[in-house]
Amino acid sequence: MIVPFGHVLALGVLLFLTGACGAMVRRELIMVLIGVEVMLNAAVLVFVAAALHWGQVDGQIFALFIIAVAAAEVAVGLALVLAARNRTGAASRDQFSSLRG
């Protein structure tokens, strides 16, 4: 591997934090979903790098699984966002507070 493992890990952390911050601070539900996607991709990156580093294929399999899960998550998540929006007419997540009971 040309790129040192440590650099890849640092990039992974950076990506993960970016996604997390995005998911946390953005109000629109779609932006939250995008933040979550970025976090998942950070994890994929770290898995692939680790697989290359140790010469084992497990990490790459995990990467495939995560891509599948991410696709499913986007499909379900977008459907939920749409449904919520149609129901209440609101796109900002702070307007959904019925969990409080």
Place this chain on the structure above:
Amino acid sequence: MPTLLSFLLLLPLAGAVLQLCCHRLLPRRLLEVCACLAIGLSCLMAILAFVLSRGRTSSFALYQWIRVADFQASISILYDPAAAVMALMVTFVALLIHVYSVAFMAADKDYGRYFCYLNLFVFNMLVIVLAGDLLFLFLGWEGVGFCSYALIGFWYKENANCLAGGKAFILTRIGDVALLIALAIFLASGAGFSLSEVNHAAPALPPGRITLIGFLLLIAAAGKSAQLPLSVWLPDAMAGPTPVSALIHAATMVTAGVYLLIRLFPVLSLSPAAMTAVAAAGALTALYGAASALAQTDIKRVLAYSTISQVGYMVLGVGGGAIDAALFHLLCHACYKALLFLGAGCLIMACNDEHDIRRLGPGLRRRYPLLFWPFLLAIASLAGIPLTAGFFSKGSILAAAFGSQAAFPLLWWLLGSFTAYLTALYSFRLLYLVFFTSDHGKAGKRRPLPLTMTAVLWPLAVLALLGGLINLPLGTDSGWLTGFLQIAEEGRNHRVPELALGLLDALLALGGLGTAHLLFGRGRVREAIPGRALADFCRQGFGLDRLYQLLFAGPYRAVAAFLWQGVDVSLVDALLLLPGRFLSAAGGRCRLWATGRLTTSLHGFLLGVSLMLILVTLKIYGLW
């Protein structure tokens, strides 16, 4: 005889139960008739029993109440001559007052409760009168206390009435506790509870114990009969309806203490110290009551203090060793004082609830002659004008005090005689102020009186006038009542100059009348007592209320307030509330997290994940 006496006792109870259960079902007129009928039949039984017994004593047990090893108490009746005349008096006066009440309470919607308590009271009073067992007697003793409490506070919507009821109840409780202790001592001495056994076993008891019992009985009697120092409840008890004051707080219940002393006289008479204390309490109370009555302006309070004073005479009679004189005065007093109270009820009703004797207004004598003449007779009897009942009964008590075995007989006699003068003075002050004010002033609105209310005064008036006949000392013989009570004559002091004492009594009574005429005749209204300070002192009953407030009620209230505010609220409650406060504050903090918003959940989630990751990292590098 047992059947007769059981009916005599139980009819008023049946009446009370009927009032209790059916007062919403039956029409009002029927209930009133039933209430009067229960007492009337009871009175009939009392007359029959009186005639049939011919002075013989009969005692029997209705029901074995408690039986544990040697100890036994039963619902038993001891019908001796004293009980016979007492039962006669109680049922007769109660009957008249029931009839009077029907008219008096005509405007009141609460007649069911009223007649229930009134019947129940008569039952309890008869229990005291007839009981042959001290524990049974104690039941009645507490029962009359309860009925008195309930009837003083009958118009419970005014707080003052409830307070007066509570005051009466608490002060008589002090006497009740003393009686209970006396009963316990009887039990501990192995004398049992049966009256005849107690009286029989008393001479065998050690003298110290007898004296103790004597003092306890005196306290018990003082509580019920409003004697010093427990007298302060009676004037306040006038908050009740006037017929109640007549029946309970003048004629019957307040004499229960005297009757108890008469019943247990064989025990009491064994202790010279107790007898002296009884005589002293009676004489001082008589003086206290008369002096206080002289300054009152409320007609019912005049009569209340007069009752205290007259019951003091009876106690003095017991202390002087003459229970026949005491019982004689008790019977006469019941008649004329019931009359005075019923008359006062008529006056108050006629003048639209005016209680102040200076403002009852002119023209009452002309307007209500049917009321005036019985009232005059009762006043004369109370004052002890010669040849009325009161003259003879008071005279026999003063003679007994003069020749008594108690210490300082002359002192008690002097106090009693001076009181007799005061009695005449305040009685005629009342009469002059109410009936002899000048007719020129403007008369307020007057209401007509129902005939039943004035009619019941007449039998009492006849008794107030002629009641002296039952114990007239003719020549050297003692009177009928003394003979009927079968009192042993040997203990009596025969050196009493009865004729001279009688003349002196007559002079004192007439002197009181003369003084009253000089002071209040021709419509003059003024204080009877010279000096404003002294008059106020007497009007407030020698400041006893304030003294007790200062000595007992005040400190008690202070301690109670301290225990409440200082101990309960700021110590016990505060300690218990501490964990609660903590949990509540912690919960308040946690509540901030439960906003229900997605953001908060995400923040929490991310914070947790970060923490876990940091921990894992630290673990891996061996830093933690």
